[in-house]
Amino acid sequence: MTKARDALDEHVDGVRSRSEEAFSAVYALTANSLASYANGMLRDRLAAEDTVQQAFLELARAAPNLRGDGRSLRAWLYRSVRYSCLDEIRRRERRPEFVTDQVPDAGYRDEIDLPDPALQAALLALSERQRSLLVLRHVVGLSGAQVAKAMGTNRTAVYAATARAERRLRQLLEGVESEHVATSVSVEREVLDER
Amino acid sequence: MSVDIRDRLADLHIEITPETATRHRVAIEAELKSPSPTPVRHLGRRRRPTLILAIVAVVVLTAAGALAAETAVHGDPLFPVKQVTEWARTWVDPTVPADHRIEELESLIDRRANQDAITDQLRRAEDAVADVVDNDAVLVDRLNRARDRIVDVEVEDTPVSDQPARDDPPESDGSDRPSDSTLPPPERPSEGDEGGEDGGGDALDEGERDLGFPAAIPPLCRRAAASIEHGETIPRWVLRECRDYLPHPGDGTSDSP
Numbered sequence: 001m002t003k004a005r006d007a008l009d010e011h012v013d014g015v016r017s018r019s020e021e022a023f024s025a026v027y028a029l030t031a032n033s034l035a036s037y038a039n040g041m042l043r044d045r046l047a048a049e050d051t052v053q054q055a056f057l058e059l060a061r062a063a064p065n066l067r068g069d070g071r072s073l074r075a076w077l078y079r080s081v082r083y084s085c086l087d088e089i090r091r092r093e094r095r096p097e098f099v100t101d102q103v104p105d106a107g108y109r110d111e112i113d114l115p116d117p118a119l120q121a122a123l124l125a126l127s128e129r130q131r132s133l134l135v136l137r138h139v140v141g142l143s144g145a146q147v148a149k150a151m152g153t154n155r156t157a158v159y160a161a162t163a164r165a166e167r168r169l170r171q172l173l174e175g176v177e178s179e180h181v182a183t184s185v186s187v188e189r190e191v192l193d194e195r
Numbered sequence: 196m197s198v199d200i201r202d203r204l205a206d207l208h209i210e211i212t213p214e215t216a217t218r219h220r221v222a223i224e225a226e227l228k229s230p231s232p233t234p235v236r237h238l239g240r241r242r243r244p245t246l247i248l249a250i251v252a253v254v255v256l257t258a259a260g261a262l263a264a265e266t267a268v269h270g271d272p273l274f275p276v277k278q279v280t281e282w283a284r285t286w287v288d289p290t291v292p293a294d295h296r297i298e299e300l301e302s303l304i305d306r307r308a309n310q311d312a313i314t315d316q317l318r319r320a321e322d323a324v325a326d327v328v329d330n331d332a333v334l335v336d337r338l339n340r341a342r343d344r345i346v347d348v349e350v351e352d353t354p355v356s357d358q359p360a361r362d363d364p365p366e367s368d369g370s371d372r373p374s375d376s377t378l379p380p381p382e383r384p385s386e387g388d389e390g391g392e393d394g395g396g397d398a399l400d401e402g403e404r405d406l407g408f409p410a411a412i413p414p415l416c417r418r419a420a421a422s423i424e425h426g427e428t429i430p431r432w433v434l435r436e437c438r439d440y441l442p443h444p445g446d447g448t449s450d451s452p
Contacts, residue, residue, distance in 0.1 A: 120207070
Protein backbone atom coordinates (compact mmCIF):
# COMPACT_ATOMS: atom_id res chain seq x y z
CA MET A 1 0.00 0.00 0.00
CA THR A 2 1.50 3.34 -1.01
CA LYS A 3 0.91 6.50 0.95
CA ALA A 4 -1.11 9.26 -0.67
CA ARG A 5 1.16 12.09 -1.68
CA ASP A 6 1.04 15.28 0.33
CA ALA A 7 1.02 18.62 -1.45
CA LEU A 8 4.10 19.58 0.56
CA ASP A 9 6.17 16.59 -0.57
CA GLU A 10 7.74 18.40 -3.49
CA HIS A 11 8.85 21.33 -1.33
CA VAL A 12 10.52 19.39 1.46
CA ASP A 13 13.97 19.33 -0.12
CA GLY A 14 13.74 23.04 -0.88
CA VAL A 15 12.76 23.76 2.69
CA ARG A 16 15.67 21.67 3.93
CA SER A 17 18.03 23.76 1.80
CA ARG A 18 16.33 26.95 3.05
CA SER A 19 15.11 28.00 -0.38
CA GLU A 20 12.94 31.13 -0.39
CA GLU A 21 10.75 29.72 -3.16
CA ALA A 22 10.06 26.56 -1.21
CA PHE A 23 9.21 28.51 1.90
CA SER A 24 6.92 30.78 -0.08
CA ALA A 25 5.11 27.78 -1.56
CA VAL A 26 4.73 26.08 1.82
CA TYR A 27 3.45 29.34 3.31
CA ALA A 28 0.85 29.67 0.57
CA LEU A 29 -0.30 26.09 1.11
CA THR A 30 -0.52 26.10 4.89
CA ALA A 31 -0.68 29.62 6.37
CA ASN A 32 -4.48 29.99 6.34
CA SER A 33 -5.06 26.57 7.89
CA LEU A 34 -2.41 27.22 10.53
CA ALA A 35 -3.99 30.60 11.30
CA SER A 36 -7.46 29.01 11.60
CA TYR A 37 -6.08 26.41 14.00
CA ALA A 38 -4.39 29.07 16.13
CA ASN A 39 -7.49 31.26 16.03
CA GLY A 40 -9.63 28.35 17.20
CA MET A 41 -7.20 27.73 20.04
CA LEU A 42 -6.70 31.34 21.13
CA ARG A 43 -9.89 33.07 19.96
CA ASP A 44 -7.62 35.92 18.95
CA ARG A 45 -6.95 36.58 15.30
CA LEU A 46 -3.92 38.81 15.78
CA ALA A 47 -2.24 36.38 18.14
CA ALA A 48 -3.11 33.56 15.73
CA GLU A 49 -1.34 35.33 12.86
CA ASP A 50 1.67 35.93 15.07
CA THR A 51 1.93 32.23 15.89
CA VAL A 52 1.93 31.43 12.16
CA GLN A 53 4.81 33.79 11.55
CA GLN A 54 6.62 32.38 14.58
CA ALA A 55 6.19 28.83 13.24
CA PHE A 56 7.75 29.74 9.88
CA LEU A 57 10.64 31.57 11.54
CA GLU A 58 11.33 28.50 13.64
CA LEU A 59 11.08 26.35 10.54
CA ALA A 60 13.67 28.55 8.81
CA ARG A 61 16.06 27.97 11.72
CA ALA A 62 15.38 24.24 12.05
CA ALA A 63 15.11 23.47 8.32
CA PRO A 64 18.54 21.82 7.86
CA ASN A 65 17.65 19.28 10.55
CA LEU A 66 14.19 18.53 9.17
CA ARG A 67 13.49 14.85 8.54
CA GLY A 68 10.70 13.02 6.74
CA ASP A 69 8.31 13.93 3.92
CA GLY A 70 5.59 16.50 3.34
CA ARG A 71 3.35 14.97 6.01
CA SER A 72 6.13 15.33 8.55
CA LEU A 73 6.65 18.94 7.50
CA ARG A 74 2.92 19.65 7.88
CA ALA A 75 2.80 17.93 11.27
CA TRP A 76 5.90 19.90 12.32
CA LEU A 77 4.18 23.18 11.48
CA TYR A 78 0.99 22.26 13.37
CA ARG A 79 2.99 21.16 16.37
CA SER A 80 4.92 24.40 16.30
CA VAL A 81 1.69 26.42 16.22
CA ARG A 82 0.24 24.26 18.99
CA TYR A 83 3.25 24.82 21.26
CA SER A 84 3.11 28.56 20.59
CA CYS A 85 -0.60 28.56 21.44
CA LEU A 86 0.05 26.66 24.66
CA ASP A 87 2.76 29.16 25.59
CA GLU A 88 0.36 31.99 24.86
CA ILE A 89 -2.42 30.37 26.92
CA ARG A 90 -0.05 29.88 29.86
CA ARG A 91 1.18 33.43 29.52
CA ARG A 92 -2.39 34.72 29.65
CA GLU A 93 -3.15 32.62 32.71
CA ARG A 94 -0.14 34.07 34.47
CA ARG A 95 -0.93 37.62 33.40
CA PRO A 96 -4.69 38.24 33.12
CA GLU A 97 -5.98 40.66 30.54
CA PHE A 98 -5.62 44.32 31.42
CA VAL A 99 -9.07 45.84 31.93
CA THR A 100 -9.64 49.36 30.64
CA ASP A 101 -12.55 51.70 30.16
CA GLN A 102 -11.16 52.98 26.88
CA VAL A 103 -13.03 51.84 23.78
CA PRO A 104 -10.78 50.70 20.94
CA ASP A 105 -11.09 52.41 17.59
CA ALA A 106 -13.48 51.09 14.97
CA GLY A 107 -10.76 49.52 12.85
CA TYR A 108 -9.49 47.50 15.76
CA ARG A 109 -13.02 46.33 16.61
CA ASP A 110 -13.48 45.11 13.06
CA GLU A 111 -10.21 43.23 13.36
CA ILE A 112 -11.18 41.34 16.48
CA ASP A 113 -14.84 40.67 15.70
CA LEU A 114 -15.32 36.93 15.79
CA PRO A 115 -18.01 34.86 14.10
CA ASP A 116 -20.35 32.67 16.16
CA PRO A 117 -19.40 33.91 19.64
CA ALA A 118 -21.49 31.21 21.36
CA LEU A 119 -19.55 28.47 19.59
CA GLN A 120 -16.24 30.14 20.38
CA ALA A 121 -17.18 30.52 24.03
CA ALA A 122 -18.10 26.82 24.17
CA LEU A 123 -14.83 25.92 22.45
CA LEU A 124 -12.85 27.83 25.04
CA ALA A 125 -14.56 25.84 27.80
CA LEU A 126 -13.14 22.59 26.39
CA SER A 127 -9.77 21.25 27.40
CA GLU A 128 -6.85 22.30 25.21
CA ARG A 129 -6.57 18.82 23.74
CA GLN A 130 -10.26 18.54 22.89
CA ARG A 131 -10.21 22.00 21.35
CA SER A 132 -7.15 21.10 19.28
CA LEU A 133 -8.81 17.95 17.98
CA LEU A 134 -12.05 19.66 16.99
CA VAL A 135 -10.35 22.62 15.36
CA LEU A 136 -7.88 20.47 13.42
CA ARG A 137 -10.62 18.08 12.29
CA HIS A 138 -13.50 20.45 11.53
CA VAL A 139 -12.05 23.95 11.17
CA VAL A 140 -8.78 23.14 9.41
CA GLY A 141 -10.18 19.97 7.82
CA LEU A 142 -7.26 17.62 8.44
CA SER A 143 -7.78 13.87 8.10
CA GLY A 144 -7.66 11.59 11.13
CA ALA A 145 -4.14 10.47 10.20
CA GLN A 146 -2.91 14.05 9.80
CA VAL A 147 -4.42 15.06 13.14
CA ALA A 148 -2.83 12.00 14.75
CA LYS A 149 0.59 12.96 13.41
CA ALA A 150 0.23 16.59 14.47
CA MET A 151 -0.94 15.59 17.96
CA GLY A 152 1.59 12.79 18.38
CA THR A 153 -1.01 10.04 18.83
CA ASN A 154 -2.71 7.34 16.73
CA ARG A 155 -5.72 7.52 14.46
CA THR A 156 -8.06 5.40 16.62
CA ALA A 157 -7.39 7.62 19.62
CA VAL A 158 -8.10 10.68 17.48
CA TYR A 159 -11.49 9.36 16.34
CA ALA A 160 -12.55 8.34 19.85
CA ALA A 161 -11.38 11.59 21.43
CA THR A 162 -12.98 13.67 18.68
CA ALA A 163 -16.35 11.97 19.26
CA ARG A 164 -16.10 12.69 23.00
CA ALA A 165 -15.09 16.29 22.31
CA GLU A 166 -18.07 16.76 19.97
CA ARG A 167 -20.48 15.46 22.64
CA ARG A 168 -18.97 17.76 25.22
CA LEU A 169 -19.09 20.74 22.87
CA ARG A 170 -22.77 20.04 22.11
CA GLN A 171 -23.60 20.02 25.83
CA LEU A 172 -21.67 23.23 26.40
CA LEU A 173 -23.24 24.87 23.39
CA GLU A 174 -26.76 24.00 24.55
CA GLY A 175 -25.94 25.50 27.94
CA VAL A 176 -24.45 28.67 26.44
CA GLU A 177 -27.32 29.14 23.98
CA SER A 178 -30.09 28.51 26.53
CA GLU A 179 -28.40 31.01 28.84
CA HIS A 180 -28.18 33.43 25.95
CA VAL A 181 -31.90 32.92 25.13
CA ALA A 182 -32.88 33.36 28.77
CA THR A 183 -30.90 36.57 28.98
CA SER A 184 -32.49 37.88 25.76
CA VAL A 185 -36.01 37.06 26.98
CA SER A 186 -35.45 38.77 30.32
CA VAL A 187 -34.05 41.85 28.59
CA GLU A 188 -37.08 41.99 26.26
CA ARG A 189 -39.44 41.66 29.26
CA GLU A 190 -37.67 44.48 31.06
CA VAL A 191 -38.01 46.67 27.98
CA LEU A 192 -41.72 45.84 27.66
CA ASP A 193 -42.27 46.50 31.36
CA GLU A 194 -40.61 49.87 31.07
CA ARG A 195 -42.94 50.77 28.19
CA MET B 196 -27.06 18.23 15.52
CA SER B 197 -23.61 16.80 15.00
CA VAL B 198 -23.57 18.02 11.40
CA ASP B 199 -24.73 21.39 12.63
CA ILE B 200 -21.74 21.65 14.98
CA ARG B 201 -19.32 20.63 12.25
CA ASP B 202 -20.77 23.21 9.86
CA ARG B 203 -20.55 25.89 12.49
CA LEU B 204 -16.96 24.90 13.27
CA ALA B 205 -16.08 25.03 9.57
CA ASP B 206 -17.28 28.62 9.53
CA LEU B 207 -14.52 29.56 11.98
CA HIS B 208 -11.93 29.14 9.22
CA ILE B 209 -10.06 32.41 8.68
CA GLU B 210 -7.75 33.66 6.00
CA ILE B 211 -4.66 35.74 6.49
CA THR B 212 -4.98 39.14 4.89
CA PRO B 213 -2.59 39.91 2.00
CA GLU B 214 -0.90 42.65 4.06
CA THR B 215 -0.21 40.25 6.90
CA ALA B 216 1.01 37.60 4.47
CA THR B 217 3.44 40.09 2.94
CA ARG B 218 4.71 41.05 6.36
CA HIS B 219 5.23 37.38 7.22
CA ARG B 220 7.07 36.67 3.96
CA VAL B 221 9.45 39.56 4.53
CA ALA B 222 10.24 38.31 8.03
CA ILE B 223 10.76 34.75 6.79
CA GLU B 224 13.06 35.88 3.96
CA ALA B 225 15.11 37.91 6.42
CA GLU B 226 15.44 34.86 8.64
CA LEU B 227 16.48 32.71 5.66
CA LYS B 228 19.19 35.21 4.73
CA SER B 229 20.72 35.09 8.19
CA PRO B 230 23.91 33.01 7.90
CA SER B 231 23.81 30.59 10.76
CA PRO B 232 20.62 29.08 12.08
CA THR B 233 20.40 29.29 15.84
CA PRO B 234 19.08 26.38 17.90
CA VAL B 235 15.31 26.48 18.20
CA ARG B 236 12.89 25.46 20.86
CA HIS B 237 11.63 22.43 18.94
CA LEU B 238 15.05 20.86 18.88
CA GLY B 239 15.13 21.35 22.64
CA ARG B 240 11.83 19.54 22.92
CA ARG B 241 13.11 16.67 20.83
CA ARG B 242 16.20 16.45 22.98
CA ARG B 243 14.22 16.50 26.21
CA PRO B 244 14.24 12.68 26.58
CA THR B 245 18.02 12.71 26.21
CA LEU B 246 18.29 15.40 28.84
CA ILE B 247 16.03 13.45 31.20
CA LEU B 248 18.09 10.29 30.58
CA ALA B 249 21.28 12.21 31.30
CA ILE B 250 19.87 13.57 34.57
CA VAL B 251 18.68 10.10 35.61
CA ALA B 252 22.11 8.66 34.74
CA VAL B 253 23.88 11.29 36.84
CA VAL B 254 21.56 10.66 39.79
CA VAL B 255 21.96 6.87 39.53
CA LEU B 256 25.75 7.07 39.17
CA THR B 257 26.01 9.46 42.11
CA ALA B 258 23.86 7.20 44.26
CA ALA B 259 25.87 4.14 43.19
CA GLY B 260 29.13 5.94 43.92
CA ALA B 261 27.90 7.02 47.35
CA LEU B 262 26.73 3.48 48.06
CA ALA B 263 30.01 1.95 46.95
CA ALA B 264 31.93 4.49 49.02
CA GLU B 265 30.12 3.43 52.20
CA THR B 266 32.65 0.65 52.81
CA ALA B 267 35.70 2.67 51.75
CA VAL B 268 38.49 3.14 54.28
CA HIS B 269 41.15 5.81 54.52
CA GLY B 270 43.36 5.68 51.44
CA ASP B 271 40.75 4.08 49.13
CA PRO B 272 39.93 5.97 45.92
CA LEU B 273 36.29 6.31 46.98
CA PHE B 274 37.09 7.63 50.44
CA PRO B 275 36.69 11.32 49.39
CA VAL B 276 33.17 10.48 48.16
CA LYS B 277 32.43 8.95 51.53
CA GLN B 278 33.70 12.08 53.26
CA VAL B 279 31.36 14.23 51.20
CA THR B 280 28.29 12.13 52.01
CA GLU B 281 29.44 11.97 55.61
CA TRP B 282 29.70 15.75 55.76
CA ALA B 283 26.13 16.00 54.49
CA ARG B 284 24.84 13.41 56.96
CA THR B 285 26.62 15.08 59.86
CA TRP B 286 24.03 17.83 59.71
CA VAL B 287 21.40 15.27 60.66
CA ASP B 288 23.42 13.02 62.96
CA PRO B 289 26.68 14.35 64.46
CA THR B 290 27.81 10.86 65.49
CA VAL B 291 28.14 9.72 61.87
CA PRO B 292 31.90 10.45 61.49
CA ALA B 293 32.75 8.59 64.72
CA ASP B 294 30.50 5.72 63.67
CA HIS B 295 32.22 5.53 60.29
CA ARG B 296 35.73 5.70 61.76
CA ILE B 297 34.93 2.79 64.09
CA GLU B 298 33.41 0.83 61.19
CA GLU B 299 36.56 1.42 59.17
CA LEU B 300 38.68 0.29 62.10
CA GLU B 301 36.63 -2.90 62.43
CA SER B 302 36.92 -3.45 58.70
CA LEU B 303 40.71 -3.12 58.85
CA ILE B 304 40.86 -5.55 61.78
CA ASP B 305 38.70 -8.05 59.86
CA ARG B 306 40.99 -7.77 56.86
CA ARG B 307 44.06 -8.32 59.06
CA ALA B 308 45.40 -5.09 57.63
CA ASN B 309 48.83 -3.68 58.25
CA GLN B 310 49.38 -2.83 61.92
CA ASP B 311 50.42 0.71 61.10
CA ALA B 312 47.20 1.25 59.19
CA ILE B 313 45.18 -0.12 62.11
CA THR B 314 47.03 2.08 64.59
CA ASP B 315 46.48 5.15 62.43
CA GLN B 316 42.82 4.31 62.01
CA LEU B 317 42.47 3.78 65.74
CA ARG B 318 43.79 7.28 66.33
CA ARG B 319 41.28 8.67 63.85
CA ALA B 320 38.47 6.76 65.56
CA GLU B 321 39.55 8.05 68.97
CA ASP B 322 39.63 11.60 67.69
CA ALA B 323 36.22 11.23 66.07
CA VAL B 324 34.67 9.76 69.22
CA ALA B 325 36.25 12.56 71.27
CA ASP B 326 34.64 15.07 68.90
CA VAL B 327 31.15 13.80 69.68
CA VAL B 328 29.78 16.32 72.14
CA ASP B 329 28.00 13.94 74.52
CA ASN B 330 30.73 11.31 74.24
CA ASP B 331 28.22 8.68 73.17
CA ALA B 332 28.45 5.61 75.43
CA VAL B 333 27.63 3.22 72.61
CA LEU B 334 30.44 4.58 70.48
CA VAL B 335 32.91 4.44 73.36
CA ASP B 336 31.90 0.84 74.01
CA ARG B 337 32.34 -0.07 70.35
CA LEU B 338 35.72 1.60 70.29
CA ASN B 339 36.85 -0.32 73.38
CA ARG B 340 35.68 -3.59 71.84
CA ALA B 341 37.62 -2.78 68.69
CA ARG B 342 40.73 -2.15 70.80
CA ASP B 343 40.30 -5.52 72.46
CA ARG B 344 40.03 -7.14 69.05
CA ILE B 345 43.23 -5.48 67.92
CA VAL B 346 45.09 -7.10 70.80
CA ASP B 347 43.45 -10.47 70.14
CA VAL B 348 44.34 -10.34 66.46
CA GLU B 349 47.92 -9.34 67.26
CA VAL B 350 48.35 -12.35 69.51
CA GLU B 351 46.65 -14.68 67.00
CA ASP B 352 48.70 -13.41 64.10
CA THR B 353 52.08 -13.68 65.78
CA PRO B 354 53.57 -16.97 64.46
CA VAL B 355 54.92 -19.25 67.18
CA SER B 356 58.20 -19.72 65.34
CA ASP B 357 58.65 -15.97 65.23
CA GLN B 358 58.21 -15.60 68.92
CA PRO B 359 61.68 -15.22 70.31
CA ALA B 360 62.55 -16.91 73.53
CA ARG B 361 63.00 -14.50 76.34
CA ASP B 362 66.68 -15.21 76.55
CA ASP B 363 67.20 -14.99 72.81
CA PRO B 364 68.08 -11.66 71.26
CA PRO B 365 65.04 -10.21 69.55
CA GLU B 366 64.99 -10.57 65.80
CA SER B 367 64.23 -7.90 63.30
CA ASP B 368 60.97 -8.48 61.42
CA GLY B 369 62.57 -7.28 58.22
CA SER B 370 60.60 -4.08 58.05
CA ASP B 371 61.89 -0.60 58.56
CA ARG B 372 60.46 -0.54 62.02
CA PRO B 373 62.85 0.38 64.84
CA SER B 374 64.92 -2.45 66.17
CA ASP B 375 63.47 -4.41 69.07
CA SER B 376 66.83 -4.41 70.77
CA THR B 377 65.90 -1.18 72.52
CA LEU B 378 63.28 -2.93 74.58
CA PRO B 379 64.40 -4.39 77.88
CA PRO B 380 63.32 -7.99 78.31
CA PRO B 381 60.74 -8.63 80.93
CA GLU B 382 62.17 -9.85 84.17
CA ARG B 383 61.82 -13.43 85.06
CA PRO B 384 59.58 -14.25 87.93
CA SER B 385 61.43 -15.05 91.08
CA GLU B 386 62.19 -18.65 91.66
CA GLY B 387 60.15 -18.64 94.82
CA ASP B 388 57.11 -17.58 92.88
CA GLU B 389 57.71 -20.31 90.44
CA GLY B 390 57.24 -22.73 93.31
CA GLY B 391 60.34 -24.67 92.44
CA GLU B 392 60.19 -27.57 94.86
CA ASP B 393 63.16 -29.15 93.24
CA GLY B 394 65.40 -26.26 93.93
CA GLY B 395 64.28 -23.69 91.39
CA GLY B 396 63.85 -23.01 87.73
CA ASP B 397 67.25 -24.30 86.87
CA ALA B 398 65.90 -27.78 87.04
CA LEU B 399 63.54 -27.03 84.12
CA ASP B 400 64.69 -27.20 80.56
CA GLU B 401 64.21 -24.15 78.29
CA GLY B 402 60.90 -25.30 76.85
CA GLU B 403 59.36 -25.95 80.22
CA ARG B 404 60.60 -22.65 81.51
CA ASP B 405 58.63 -20.80 78.84
CA LEU B 406 55.35 -22.45 79.73
CA GLY B 407 52.97 -20.22 81.63
CA PHE B 408 55.03 -17.16 80.93
CA PRO B 409 54.74 -14.75 78.05
CA ALA B 410 57.34 -16.05 75.68
CA ALA B 411 57.15 -13.25 73.12
CA ILE B 412 56.69 -9.53 73.16
CA PRO B 413 53.69 -8.66 71.02
CA PRO B 414 54.56 -6.55 67.97
CA LEU B 415 52.23 -3.84 69.20
CA CYS B 416 54.26 -3.48 72.37
CA ARG B 417 57.53 -3.59 70.46
CA ARG B 418 56.38 -0.68 68.36
CA ALA B 419 55.05 1.09 71.44
CA ALA B 420 58.47 0.81 73.06
CA ALA B 421 60.10 2.14 69.93
CA SER B 422 57.67 5.00 69.87
CA ILE B 423 58.49 5.85 73.47
CA GLU B 424 62.18 5.78 72.64
CA HIS B 425 61.56 8.24 69.83
CA GLY B 426 59.68 10.50 72.19
CA GLU B 427 56.31 9.86 70.53
CA THR B 428 53.09 9.64 72.48
CA ILE B 429 51.15 6.40 72.47
CA PRO B 430 47.50 5.79 73.33
CA ARG B 431 46.62 4.94 76.89
CA TRP B 432 45.07 1.65 75.92
CA VAL B 433 48.41 0.58 74.43
CA LEU B 434 50.13 1.49 77.66
CA ARG B 435 47.56 -0.59 79.50
CA GLU B 436 47.95 -3.56 77.20
CA CYS B 437 51.73 -3.40 77.23
CA ARG B 438 52.29 -2.47 80.85
CA ASP B 439 54.16 -5.74 81.36
CA TYR B 440 56.68 -4.93 78.66
CA LEU B 441 57.20 -1.22 78.82
CA PRO B 442 59.51 0.64 81.18
CA HIS B 443 57.88 2.62 83.93
CA PRO B 444 58.08 6.30 83.27
CA GLY B 445 60.83 7.70 85.38
CA ASP B 446 62.87 4.66 86.44
CA GLY B 447 63.42 3.10 83.02
CA THR B 448 62.65 -0.37 84.31
CA SER B 449 59.93 -2.65 83.21
CA ASP B 450 57.30 -4.28 85.31
CA SER B 451 57.38 -7.90 86.17
CA PRO B 452 54.40 -9.78 84.92
